[in-house]
Amino acid sequence: MRTPIIAGNWKLNNTISESLELVKGIHYGLTDVSGVEVVVAPTYTAISKVADFLKDSAIAVSGQDVFWEDSGAFTATISAPLLKDVGADYAIIGHSERRQYFGETDEMVNKRVKAALKHNLIPIVCVGETLEEREAEQVEKVVNTQLSGGLAGLTSEEIAELVIAYEPVWAIGTGKTASPEQAEEVHQLIRNIVASDFGQEAADKVRILYGGSVKPANSKELMSQPNIDGALVGGASLKADDFLGIIKNI
Numbered sequence: 314m315r316t317p318i319i320a321g322n323w324k325l326n327n328t329i330s331e332s333l334e335l336v337k338g339i340h341y342g343l344t345d346v347s348g349v350e351v352v353v354a355p356t357y358t359a360i361s362k363v364a365d366f367l368k369d370s371a372i373a374v375s376g377q378d379v380f381w382e383d384s385g386a387f388t389a390t391i392s393a394p395l396l397k398d399v400g401a402d403y404a405i406i407g408h409s410e411r412r413q414y415f416g417e418t419d420e421m422v423n424k425r426v427k428a429a430l431k432h433n434l435i436p437i438v439c440v441g442e443t444l445e446e447r448e449a450e451q452v453e454k455v456v457n458t459q460l461s462g463g464l465a466g467l468t469s470e471e472i473a474e475l476v477i478a479y480e481p482v483w484a485i486g487t488g489k490t491a492s493p494e495q496a497e498e499v500h501q502l503i504r505n506i507v508a509s510d511f512g513q514e515a516a517d518k519v520r521i522l523y524g525g526s527v528k529p530a531n532s533k534e535l536m537s538q539p540n541i542d543g544a545l546v547g548g549a550s551l552k553a554d555d556f557l558g559i560i561k562n563i
């Protein structure tokens with residue numbers, strides 16, 4: 314039985330006070346919810362304050378990225394020990410915006426995943442195809458390449474503990490959502506790839522989230538697919554009511 318995860322990626326949004334207002338809204342709205350892990354990924358200026366507020370809460374905190382070195386002359390990066398220091402338990406890695414705007418490669422994703430695991434941060438590894446790749450019927454090839462590069466050298470035990478997020482790039486922030494069938498097809502494919510590369514036990518345990526314009530109105534159908542174990546939410550995670558609606562739909 315895989316415990317579902319609903320993770321909110323706040324991206325480059327919210328001041329410290331806005332972040333605290335948002336996280337309080339989520340926290341106090343969750344009193345009657347169980348059986349789902351809730352994660353928020355604030356900006357780096359707000360993460361410490363948000364993590365302090367959530368110290369005794371079941372809501373976990375995530376970095377939006379993590380660098381592979383622990384410390385040193387690496388301007389503007391964030392390391393796994395620093396994320397652990399503020400109380401984070403997760404790190405989003407290889408988000409399509411990192412790949413698109415910051416030139417992140419599968420090899421870099423792999424180094425980040427290894428650094429996160431070394432410091433007991435749970436990686437949320439993002440994969441997904443662009444619209445051109447989907448139209449060219451390259452989904453399987455793209456996802457396979459991203460997974461084999463990003464997860465290279467990991468053990469089956471490590472794979473079982475991490476989280477994969479399938480985020481079709483054409484559905485992120487566009488209002489276009491993959492249909493439940495389209496999403497399920499790729500989630501099944503991802504689980505099959507994990508099974509063939511790392512064994513059936515790891516494939517049965519690894520949680521695969523869907524991301525791409527998830528909102529309360531479409532989350533129920535998406536989340537009811539057998540291989541969809543939750544959601545990575547961007548825009549709708551910035552409003553407590555919308556995020557709570559998605560969590561409660563699961």
Ligand code: PEP
Pocket residue numbers: 322480484485486487488524525526527545546547548549
């Ligand atoms: C994301 O950025 O991970 C995401 C899924 O964004 P949105 O929900 O806004 O499409």
